[in-house]
């Protein structure tokens with residue numbers, strides 16, 4: 001069943017059973033992304049005649065932040081009965097135009113790792129206390145960030161950015177609530193709960 005206008009009212013509520021992560025929980029790892037390096041770029045032709053393309057290769061200390069992360073029970077309780085949002089998912093965002101801003105969103109369950117697939121992408125993160133951090137993502141670093149961190153991104157002039165994402169949630173395209181994605185406007189409502 002398609003749910004076009006789900007009730008997102010829970011998304012601006014202060015967590016009751018755990019502390020909200022902050023920008024200090026964002027983790028940056030220096031890491032050469034070989035498959036965006038000009039010398040080692042895939043695809044490679046294999047013995048089978050098919051082409052091998054590296055989707056990602058990430059170090060354990062980063063991967064474990066996503067694989068071993070906690071799924072907060074109070075957040076899982078907002079998902080539809082019978083749908084298990086837990087899992088592993090990867091996707092790419094290619095050729096980001098210079099005049100657009102992506103993201104403008106936050107999640108309540110999803111932990112994400114982002115890595116470059118070419119060029120540069122500027123990321124801006126904000127926590128529920130209003131503290132911000134900007135990080136330029138390129139082929140020599142990988143970034144991890146937890147839920148409840150709003151994130152926006154854009155590609156700087158002439159840098160032609162593309163990126164990959166590795167995260168710990170699945171979604172049902174027919175049910176918006178399972179996307180676990182909430183707007184900047186809802187984030188402002190959440191921030192208000194942390195004032196004082």
Ligand SMILES: [Fe+2]
Nearest residue numbers: 105107112151
């Ligand atoms: Fe996201």
